[in-house]
Amino acid sequence: MRTNFDHEIDNNPQPEDAGTITVTATIFGDDDDFDTPYTTRSLSIQDFFGGGDENEDSECQIIQELKCFLQVEADIDEEVISDAMKKLVVYIDGVTCSTSSSGYSLGCALAVQLDLFPDSQSQIEEAVQVSFDETSYNTRFRPASKVVVKSLIRKVYKKKIEKESRNKNKKISLEECTICMEEFKDGGRLVPLACGHEFDEECVVKWLETSHVCPLCRYELPCEDQMS
Structure with missing residues (x-):
């Protein structure tokens, strides 16, 4: 199973959404039971990266929710889930880091899209992954x-x-x-x-x-x- 990411940045969010992040996961495949997107609860971006948490190895709420959804509801292999979560953290870090050209700032609300494609869906996967750095990058979803x-x-x-x-x-x-x-x-x-x-x-x-x-x-x- 392969992963693909996209995101949207709200530069003028509601006060309660400022500085937060949500992740929506969708599994594409032949099983209609798992084609409905799952969206996590919102979390501050600092808490996503473990800011202020004494236990550096603890998982944030969003990662916990996604793992539960992918493993319990969709029965995806643990190694696949672990790899997807690592890629998710790297992707979000790239969007939110100070040197990023994404236009993100701490007062924004960030919504991230995580899509998972079974190997049988390789044709669709390749089409979705093509040229994400082009101008259509932020509009695909x-x-x-x-x-x-x-x-x-x-x-x-x-x-x-x-x-x-x-x-x-x-x-x-x-x-x-x-x-x-x-x-x-x-x-x-x-x-x-x-x-x-x-x-x-x-x-x-x-x-x-x-x-x-x-x-x-x-x-x-x-x-x-x-x-x-």
Whole structure:
């Protein structure tokens, strides 16, 4: 399982949110039980790094909550969780350090996104990880506009016979949805994006609830906050 990170900085938070951090974890995969994001309680950034804690080896509240979610609820291997938490701390340190160009300051509210991708989702993972240092870095995890998503064209898929199997001349199709990695079903509903890529309707609608970009090419749809 691989990890990916993103963040948003609120420069004008509510007084009670100033100087705090929250982490939202999402597990992408075939199991619908674990595709709902889990968000930790907020914690001061000093407490996240153990400021003022006599026990330097103690884990902060956020790390404890994430470990519990990943291990107990999602049954992820302890070594994988430990590696993800180490990377999370390094990422947050990079965002909040004094030499960072992220625009973060102690009075801001920081929201961090942690995404975990099973090995079977490697195609999606690679697309999400591409060019995070480019201008689209801070916008990848903004939901697409609900109005735009509803207006997307839906079409019924008709299976295209791509090649013939040697087993009793059975013909098979090679087309599949690159989100769920399953073959398109004859008569199923597909959603073609303007970039030309097509996905199962259910898969791409769920994807656009958290990210406004195409899973493969980063084509951007209008964001929810742009339409409000």
